Amino acid sequence: MGELALTPSQTVGPFLHLALAEPAWRHPVAAEDPSALTLHGAVFDGDGAAVADAVVETWQYGGPFARCATDDAGRWDVRVRRPVAVPTLDGTPQAPHVVVSVFARGLLDRVVTRAYLEGEPSNAGDPGLRAAGERAAVLLARADGEQSYRFDIHLQGPDESVFFAV
Amino acid sequence: MTEALTTFAEPPTDTHPPLDSPDYRSTALRHPTRPLLRLAGGLTDPTELTGPVFGAGVVTAADADLTIGPDGEAVGQRIVVTGRLLDGAGRPIPHSLIEIWQANASGRYRHRNDQWPGTLDPNFTGGGRTLTDNDGTYRFTTIRPGAYPWANHHNAWRPAHIHFSVFGQAFTQRLVTQMYFPDDPLFFQDPILNAVPASARPRLVARYDHDVTEPAWALGFRWDIVVRGPAATPFEELGHG
Numbered sequence: 426m427g428e429l430a431l432t433p434s435q436t437v438g439p440f441l442h443l444a445l446a447e448p449a450w451r452h453p454v455a456a457e458d459p460s461a462l463t464l465h466g467a468v469f470d471g472d473g474a475a476v477a478d479a480v481v482e483t484w485q486y487g488g489p490f491a492r493c494a495t496d497d498a499g500r501w502d503v504r505v506r507r508p509v510a511v512p513t514l515d516g517t518p519q520a521p522h523v524v525v526s527v528f529a530r531g532l533l534d535r536v537v538t539r540a541y542l543e544g545e546p547s548n549a550g551d552p553g554l555r556a557a558g559e560r561a562a563v564l565l566a567r568a569d570g571e572q573s574y575r576f577d578i579h580l581q582g583p584d585e586s587v588f589f590a591v
Numbered sequence: 592m593t594e595a596l597t598t599f600a601e602p603p604t605d606t607h608p609p610l611d612s613p614d615y616r617s618t619a620l621r622h623p624t625r626p627l628l629r630l631a632g633g634l635t636d637p638t639e640l641t642g643p644v645f646g647a648g649v650v651t652a653a654d655a656d657l658t659i660g661p662d663g664e665a666v667g668q669r670i671v672v673t674g675r676l677l678d679g680a681g682r683p684i685p686h687s688l689i690e691i692w693q694a695n696a697s698g699r700y701r702h703r704n705d706q707w708p709g710t711l712d713p714n715f716t717g718g719g720r721t722l723t724d725n726d727g728t729y730r731f732t733t734i735r736p737g738a739y740p741w742a743n744h745h746n747a748w749r750p751a752h753i754h755f756s757v758f759g760q761a762f763t764q765r766l767v768t769q770m771y772f773p774d775d776p777l778f779f780q781d782p783i784l785n786a787v788p789a790s791a792r793p794r795l796v797a798r799y800d801h802d803v804t805e806p807a808w809a810l811g812f813r814w815d816i817v818v819r820g821p822a823a824t825p826f827e828e829l830g831h832g
Contacts, residue, residue, distance in 0.1 A: 429681050429817045432794050433787045434607045435769040436615075438754060440702040443692035444718040445756060471620040478704070484762050490643035514596065515633030524638050528767055531617030533608040533786050535767060552634045560625075580621045590627040591639050591763050 434535070437528035439478045445528075446480070446494040452504040453489035463573040464523060464540055464566060465502030468495050470531075471581030475499030479529035481578070483540075485522075486511045507572070510547055520551035522564075527578055536588040540566040540576040557587045596640040598632075599763045599819040600679055608786035615782040616743050642761045645688045645722065655721040657693075657733040660714020667696025667712075667734035669809040672797065675727040676757060678764070679820025683727025689816075690720040690756040691731060698737030698751070707740055732809060738777055750777040750784065757816055764818040771796045772812070 437445070454461045464483060468476040481501045483491045491503035508521035522541040539553055543565040548554055554561045563586050566574035578586050610622035630636070658665045672691075676684045694700045694717065699709030701716050715734060723729045738748045752769040759765060771784065773796055778784055784792060794817075803811025 429677060429679055429820075430791065430794055431602050431606045431679055431819060432766060432768055432817045433791045434766060435754075435787075435795070436617075436783055437756075437767050438769075439704055440692065440694075440700045441754075443700065443702060443716065444690045444720065444754070445692075471624075474620070476621070482765075484638065484642065486638040486641065488643060511637055513630075513633060514598070514635045514637060517634060519636060524636070524762060526762075526765065529621060531615070531619075531621035533610055533612055533615065533618065533783070535765070536610070536623060552630060553628075553636070556628055556630055581624055585623060585625055587625075588623050588627050590629040 434533060436530060436533050437480065439530040441478070441480050441528065442494055445492065447492065450490065450492045451502070453491050454504050454506055456504065458506075460506045461504055461572055462507040463502060463504045463570075464576055465500070465573070466566075466575050466577040467499040468501065468527060468529070468578045469499060469580065469582070469584075473579075473582060476529055476580065479527055482526040482528075484524045484526070508542070513552060517552055518547060518550055520545050520547040520554065522551075522553070525576070525578070527580070529580075532580070536580065536586075537591050538578060538586045538588050539564055540574070542574060543567050553589070560587050563587055596637055597761075598635055598640065598822040599761070600822045602819060605788040606791050608788070612782065612786040615786055639762045642758060642764070645686070645758070647722065649688065650720050650722055654719055655731050657691075657715065657717060657719045657731065660712070660716070663714050665695065665712050665715035665734045667715075667737075669732065670735045671730065671732055671803050671805065671809045671811045672753065672770070672814060673728065673730040673803055673811070674814040674816060676723045676729060676759070676816050676818070677727055678759070678818055682820065683723075684759055684764075684818070685723055685725045685727055687723045687727075687760065688720060688758045689723065689729050690718070691733075691753050692718045693733065693736040693753045694739050696734050696737050698739040700739065705739070709737065709739070735772070735810070738775075743782060744780070747780065748777050750775040750781050755816065757818060759818045766816070766818050768816075769795060770814050773797065773799055
């Protein structure tokens with residue numbers, strides 16, 4: 426089998442809404458679904474300013490895929506399923522989490538973070554959280570209501586999110 | 592239940608542009624400053640090795656033709672843009688969602704944040720999508736976009752480009768990129784294209800293909816997209832618990 430050279434990434438640019446703001450993928454799970462979980466927050470830049478032209482995508486084992494463009498205050502929200510714990514490839518237990526991609530003007534490639542759920546007992550042994558060490562707090566989404574968690578993303582700065590190589 | 596999940600080969604270091612690229616001024620406040628956290632091999636999260644499956648009903652044939660507006664056809668050079676979505680091992684990726692968006696023939700985006708005096712076309716919005724076929728092939732009919740001025744530097748213009756959003760089969764393969772047109776004189780001053788390592792830059796430029804050109808209808812451009820392929824030694828079993 427041949428080896429092909431990979432296509433490089435480019436920024437999503439400021440006009441992503443022409444194709445990547447499909448409202449149907451923002452709330453793929455109905456509110457009445459007992460496993461529904463709202464994940465929401467805001468995206469900030471290195472000055473703490475709102476990133477009003479980003480798109481946030483979430484993915485989790487078994488789905489669903491969700492996507493939401495940020496508003497003028499940098500805010501986004503999706504309604505997905507409460508994530509289930511899935512072990513890593515070598516069988517190491519992980520804590521439940523949602524994988525989050527962020528695309529924006531000024532980002533030449535996506536950045537990938539994870540939203541874990543604060544208070545989950547399995548967080549203590551999770552390899553992702555352990556690898557983040559002292560910075561693990563920025564990977565925790567905070568419960569803020571009935572089946573709702575807040576997860577802010579800081580692209581840069583003192584509260585910079587932990588981004589993973591995938 | 593055990594599944595054989597493929598881990599993906601790392602992209603060679605001279606593939607993607609660095610996040611910190613000062614000539615592209617918007618990166619200054621948006622690029623992460625800390626190195627990416629890398630969890631190797633066995634600690635791979637199987638979530639990353641899977642991805643959404645979009646059924647055929649997600650797109651219509653009309654979604655792949657950007658030239659049809661509410662009151663007629665869009666203005667400008669009609670083009671066909673086609674190619675194959677492949678992985679690094681050369682395997683076609685069927686049934687993958689590809690989304691595109693672009694400026695019109697004047698270089699104007701139909702977006703509230705684009706207010707430069709390029710003319711708007713009431714019959715061109717500029718967004719489209721399709722699923723690759725069984726052979727990994729995608730095909731769009733659109734209008735050749737014009738160049739678009741921006742404020743990055745003095746007399747800055749983005750070379751004509753079409754934005755592409757590609758899913759592949761797994762989260763790891765997801766790619767957002769831009770396709771450029773051959774022989775564009777604006778490449779020299781574009782910091783977005785030039786942030787890409789020089790050896791990789793040509794992969795973003797489509798090829799004019801007279802065999803794709805349709806007589807008395809549309810010029811043809813061919814552009815293959817290559818996303819990450821399998822690692823040399825894939826993991827065989829998912830978990831043991």
